[in-house]
Structure formats: structure tokens, C-alpha cells
Amino acid sequence: MKSMLYKLAMTPAPSGSEEKICETIISMLPESAKWEKDAHGTLIVHKEGEGDGIVILTAMDTPCLYVTYPEGGFSRFSAVGGAKPSEGMSVVCQGGKKGVIGKDEKGLYIDTGHETLEIGQWAVPTPSLETIGNMCFGASMGRYSAICAVIRALLSDTKKDVWFVFATKSNIRQLSPSFMQKIKANVLISVDVSGANDAPAEKTVFAALGGGTALRVKDAGMISSLPLLEGLEAAPYKTFREVSILRGTGGDVQKAYGGIESVSIGIPTRYLGHANEMVALSDIENTAELLKYYLK
Amino acid sequence: MLLKDLCERSGVSGDEKEIRDFIKSQISGCACLEDTMGNLLVSKGGKGKRILLAAHMDEVGLMISGIEDNGFLRFKTVGGINSDVLLGKKVYIGKDKVSGIIGVCAVHLQSKAQREETIKEENMYIDIGALDREEAEKVVMLGDTAVFPPHYEEFGDGLIDAKAIDDRAGCAVILRLLKNTYPGIELVCAFTAQEEVGTRGAQAAAEYFRPDYAVVVESTFCSDIFPTEPHLHVTTLGKGPAVTFMDRVATPDRALISSITLAAKENDIPWQQKRTAGGGTDAGVIMRAVEGIPTAILALPCRNLHSPSLVIAKDDYESLYRLLDVWLRTVAPSL
Ligand SMILES: [Zn+2]
Numbered sequence: 001m002k003s004m005l006y007k008l009a010m011t012p013a014p015s016g017s018e019e020k021i022c023e024t025i026i027s028m029l030p031e032s033a034k035w036e037k038d039a040h041g042t043l044i045v046h047k048e049g050e051g052d053g054i055v056i057l058t059a060m061d062t063p064c065l066y067v068t069y070p071e072g073g074f075s076r077f078s079a080v081g082g083a084k085p086s087e088g089m090s091v092v093c094q095g096g097k098k099g100v101i102g103k104d105e106k107g108l109y110i111d112t113g114h115e116t117l118e119i120g121q122w123a124v125p126t127p128s129l130e131t132i133g134n135m136c137f138g139a140s141m142g143r144y145s146a147i148c149a150v151i152r153a154l155l156s157d158t159k160k161d162v163w164f165v166f167a168t169k170s171n172i173r174q175l176s177p178s179f180m181q182k183i184k185a186n187v188l189i190s191v192d193v194s195g196a197n198d199a200p201a202e203k204t205v206f207a208a209l210g211g212g213t214a215l216r217v218k219d220a221g222m223i224s225s226l227p228l229l230e231g232l233e234a235a236p237y238k239t240f241r242e243v244s245i246l247r248g249t250g251g252d253v254q255k256a257y258g259g260i261e262s263v264s265i266g267i268p269t270r271y272l273g274h275a276n277e278m279v280a281l282s283d284i285e286n287t288a289e290l291l292k293y294y295l296k
Numbered sequence: 297m298l299l300k301d302l303c304e305r306s307g308v309s310g311d312e313k314e315i316r317d318f319i320k321s322q323i324s325g326c327a328c329l330e331d332t333m334g335n336l337l338v339s340k341g342g343k344g345k346r347i348l349l350a351a352h353m354d355e356v357g358l359m360i361s362g363i364e365d366n367g368f369l370r371f372k373t374v375g376g377i378n379s380d381v382l383l384g385k386k387v388y389i390g391k392d393k394v395s396g397i398i399g400v401c402a403v404h405l406q407s408k409a410q411r412e413e414t415i416k417e418e419n420m421y422i423d424i425g426a427l428d429r430e431e432a433e434k435v436v437m438l439g440d441t442a443v444f445p446p447h448y449e450e451f452g453d454g455l456i457d458a459k460a461i462d463d464r465a466g467c468a469v470i471l472r473l474l475k476n477t478y479p480g481i482e483l484v485c486a487f488t489a490q491e492e493v494g495t496r497g498a499q500a501a502a503e504y505f506r507p508d509y510a511v512v513v514e515s516t517f518c519s520d521i522f523p524t525e526p527h528l529h530v531t532t533l534g535k536g537p538a539v540t541f542m543d544r545v546a547t548p549d550r551a552l553i554s555s556i557t558l559a560a561k562e563n564d565i566p567w568q569q570k571r572t573a574g575g576g577t578d579a580g581v582i583m584r585a586v587e588g589i590p591t592a593i594l595a596l597p598c599r600n601l602h603s604p605s606l607v608i609a610k611d612d613y614e615s616l617y618r619l620l621d622v623w624l625r626t627v628a629p630s631l
Pocket of ligand 1: 352462514515
């Protein structure tokens with residue numbers, strides 16, 4: 001699993017420019033996999049099987065920066081999708097140029113030394129993956145972990161009819177649910193990133209790294225179907241309930257085209273949107289196993 | 297003059313009849329449909345890829361929300377108007393264009409704290425000179441919309457100052473294009489309603505036409521004024537129409553954008569990039585309609601957006617027209 005996570009984490013996946021991460025995901029699919037991309041770049045993988053269809057949804061994009069005002073080697077930018085750039089953070093830019101975030105009295109900029117950037121080019125925190133025992137960290141690790149868990153479930157055996165969907169532009173709230181027109185399903189499991197609150201000063205920890213998979217009763221975009229959530233809760237895996245203030249991926253899809261019974265689950269993540277996010281490898285594993293169990 | 301005529305008409309979001317009727321009167325030889333959202337949908341016909349040009353015809357304004365016993369009117373803004381620009385302004389209310397002045401409690405009577413904070417819209421009123429409620433109700437009804445005074449003036453070095461340029465300039469460009477013929481494409485146009493209250497009309501328009509490609513013709517922020525720092529100008533007046541790489545609600549189609557900017561370069565038409573990922577237009581709902589429609593946004597740099605007096609450069613307006621004309625003629629047929 002670590003090598004899969006590494007390969008994902010090394011692929012920049014800025015919101016609005018998901019071509020590369022989509023290629024990486026496709027490269028991980030079995031040769032026989034039936035997949036297609038829609039007009040929004042959404043990757044849809046169908047595993048034909050018995051019974052009513054199930055959608056396993058995750059987003060493949062991460063928070064990022066877009067250059068708005070280059071001045072020589074310094075470029076002002078718009079931070080989108082919840083990116084939290086800070087002085088000293090290193091970034092990789094479109095075309096492979098490297099830079100570091102600097103700050104002056106007018107605000108933040110990307111410093112690319114002698115290189116120049118163009119308006120509309122993206123930058124992401126420098127991709128990396130470090131592990132410390134059960135923990136790992138790197139840029140946008142929460143999102144890459146969710147993708148990893150979904151691919152692991154995709155690679156497992158199932159007799160059910162499952163649609164694995166990797167959506168685009170989710171972080172910038174431009175996810176388009178039109179892929180649902182191609183899909184026949186009556187259950188949606190949205191695999192998201194959940195905020196951990198286990199910092200040392202926290203008084204009441206309810207979402208700790210290593211605690212398993214968050215079952216989101218409610219997030220900022222949707223309310224989960226309770227029977228679905230209780231079904232996952234009854235599985236022999238580590239889960240905890242969460243009321244999340246984050247916007248998941250499922251909200252945009254749940255109500256589309258007549259609506260679909262939905263549940264949102266999440267991998268606990270520290271430092272969302274910052275240069276490095278930290279997750280527990282066991283939580284990724286747990287989430288993958290939970291999905292596999294559901295699809296069995 | 298077309299742009300002047302368009303800017304002077306009224307059409308606050310949801311109350312677009314006057315501007316819609318005028319736009320319709322300017323179109324001949326095309327099939328026109330007014331849909332339930334209030335859009336005006338125009339089919340030019342032709343064979344080839346279906347290209348949708350969209351511009352919103354509604355404008356920001358006010359809506360009368362209450363009539364006080366003393367004859368003063370309460371109001372709510374429709375669309376994003378900063379209350380800073382309202383005080384002391386004249387407005388015209390309803391079909392009969394009853395004139396009123398936006399006022400606030402006299403400065404002498406305000407507390408220090410009140411004077412220091414920006415005046416909120418709920419502390420302002422419209423004075424129509426009525427003695428009491430009964431007299432006011434004879435000329436104004438709850439729910440009437442109000443617009444800023446119609447005006448159109450050319451000034452300075454090729455600049456235009458008018459009401460409602462956002463987005464009557466886009467409507468004017470599309471109306472001019474509709475007079476031409478473009479072989480090799482099927483041209484359809486939407487003059488959309490209710491953009492300023494959340495791009496509500498455009499979605500229905502896109503679903504109706506189901507185009508292969510769409511171009512949203514808009515007006516956008518230009519803050520190239522002292523004391524704004526250059527990196528926050530977003531666009532620059534006179535440097536050509538602006539192309540959006542991303543905004544709050546849309547990520548325009550990269551290939552479609554390239555086809556437009558290439559046409560600009562090859563024909564020496566000035567253009568610029570919009571330098572922010574903020575703002576929003578009809579493109580957000582159009583690109584997500586049907587199964588996804590590749591969409592581009594071309595916008596006129598416009599100072600004082602959403603105020604009584606908007607300013608654009610005549611050259612930008614002409615460049616926007618020329619760019620779309622040459623693109624429809626030479627590039628669009630081979631998309
Ligand atoms: Zn506009």
C-alpha cells in the first residue's frame with residue numbers, strides 16, 4: 001500500500017488541472033478495467049456485477065495556488081480550494097519549476113528564482129511522503145489517502161455492481177455531478193478527508209489519527225443516510241461518528257438526478273491544506289478494508 | 297446608438313421585461329423564445345457545431361421592501377451592491393419611473409460610532425417626496441424594482457461612463473454579431489435573466505440549447521486605480537478583453553480558451569488575462585449543464601462594477617466584438 005500511496009502522493013493534482021493524477025490512477029487499474037472520462041475529466045470505472053449499483057466516490061484534486069501576477073521571478077497568486085500557503089513553504093509549479101513562498105508587506109508570493117511563471121499556471125506544495133511508524137505526512141496526504149483507499153477497494157474482488165468515480169474540481173466547489181447520468185446506482189459512498197482534532201491542547205478528542213474511519217453523520221454538504229451509516233458502523237472495523245464542518249464530495253452528487261441514498265466517510269487528517277498533512281497508515285488500510293467489506 | 301440604448305433601459309434581476317423587449321426589437325431573421333426564467337433565447341440557425349454565446353441582460357438594483365407611515369420607502373439591494381455607493385443617489389422606481397433619493401438620518405444626529413461605520417442599507421430610505429404612506433402607495437408598490445438614473449457619456453481618452461454596462465455591453469456585442477452570418481456553425485444566443493442574483497437563468501438556457509461549446513460574454517472587475525496595488529488590479533482598462541483561467545464558480549475549457557487567444561494573436565487584437573481566481577459568471581452553471589459544456593469567458597474590463605456609473609474603454613468594446621467575430625468566422629467551424 002505504501003508504494004501505491006507514494007506514487008499517488010508524488011503526482012501533483014491541483015484543482016482544475018487533474019490530467020496527471022488521472023493518468024496515475026488509470027495506470028493503477030487492471031488492464032481489463034472498463035473506464036471512461038467525462039467532459040469534466042471525471043474518471044469513471046465500472047466493475048459490472050450483480051444487484052443494484054453502488055457508487056464509490058472520491059475527488060482526485062487537491063488545494064493549490066494559481067498565478068495571477070508574475071513580476072520577474074516573483075509571482076502573486078490566488079490560493080484556491082482551501083490551500084493554506086505560508087512563508088517558507090516550498091512549491092512545485094506547472095512545468096516542473098520549483099519555488100518557495102515568500103512574504104512582503106503586500107502579501108504572499110511564489111519566488112521561483114531566475115525562472116518566471118505565467119498567469120493561470122498552478123503551483124502545489126512540493127509533493128513528498130515521509131513515514132514515521134504508523135504515521136505518514138506530505139502535501140495533501142489526506143486526499144491522496146482517500147484515493148489510495150478507493151483504489152485498494154477497486155482492486156479487490158466483488159460480485160456487486162460498482163462504479164468507482166474519481167471526481168475533479170471538488171475542492172474549488174466546481175464538482176459536476178453530470179457523471180450520474182451515465183450511472184445506474186442507488187447507493188453512494190463518498191470517501192473524503194476528515195479533520196483530526198488530536199492536537200496536544202485539545203480538551204475533547206473525538207477524531208484522532210489511528211482511530212479508524214470517520215462516519216460523517218453530517219458534513220457541510222450533506223446529511224448521511226442513517227441506515228447506510230449504521231450498516232458501516234456494524235462492520236468489524238474501527239469507525240467513529242463525526243459531525244464535520246468540512247464540505248465533502250458527496251453533497252453535490254446526493255441530490256443530483258433524482259437523488260441517491262448516500263453516506264460520507266473520511267480519513268482523519270491533521271493540518272488540512274498546509275504544506276504537510278499527516279494521516280495514519282492504519283486509517284487508510286482500515287478505510288480500504290471497510291469499503292471491501294461493504295462490497296463483498 | 298445600440299450600447300447607449302441598452303444601458304438606458306431598466307432590467308433589475310427578475311424584472312427584465314423592459315430590457316428583454318428592447319433586445320428582442322433589435323433582432324430580425326432569428327427564432328426568439330422567452331422562457332419561464334425570463335431568458336431571451338435566440339437561434340440564428342446554420343449547420344455545424346452548435347455555439348452558444350451568452351450575456352446577461354439583468355442589472356443590479358433595488359427592490360422596495362416597505363413603505364413607512366411617513367411616506368418613506370425601505371428597500372433591499374438586488375445583486376451585489378455595496379451600500380457605500382448608495383447614499384445620496386437618485387433612483388427610478390417601478391414601471392412609471394417614480395424618482396426618489398436615497399437618504400439616511402442626518403449626519404448631525406448620528407452618534408460618533410454611527411458616523412464611523414459604513415452606513416448599512418437598513419438605515420437608509422428612499423425619499424419620493426410623499427407626505428404619507430397613502431400617498432406613496434398611489435405610485436409605488438411593494439416589490440417594485442428601482443434602477444440608477446439612465447445615462448451614457450463618452451469622456452476622457454476613449455472611455456464610456458454608463459449605467460448597467462455590466463452586462464449590456466456583452467448584450468450589445470452579441471446583438472452586433474447576430475447581424476452577421478457565420479457559415480459552418482449553428483449560432484445560438486442567450487440573453488440571460490437573473491445572473492446577478494446567482495446565475496439562475498443561464499442554467500435553463502444551457503439545458504434548452506444543449507450547445508457543443510459556449511462563450512460567456514461578460515463585464516469584469518477592473519481596479520486599475522490609485523491606490524490599488526498593481527497585483528490587485530485584476531484587469532487593465534484599454535488592454536483588450538480579458539480571458540478567465542479560473543474563477544470562483546468555473547474553470548473554463550483550456551483548449552477553447554487557446555483557440556480564442558490564438559485568434560486574437562493572429563489578428564493583432566489586444567487581449568489580457570484576468571488576474572485572479574475570484575468572481576463568478578453564468579459560465580459556472582453553463583459548463584456544468586447537460587453532461588458538461590466546454591465554456592470560455594471573455595470579459596470587458598469595467599471600473600466601478602455594480603455601481604451607478606460603470607466605466608469601460610471603447611477600444612476594449614470594439615476589440616471584444618472583433619475577436620468574437622473573427623473567432624466565429626475562422627476558428628469555430630473547425631472546433
Ligand atoms: Zn456581469
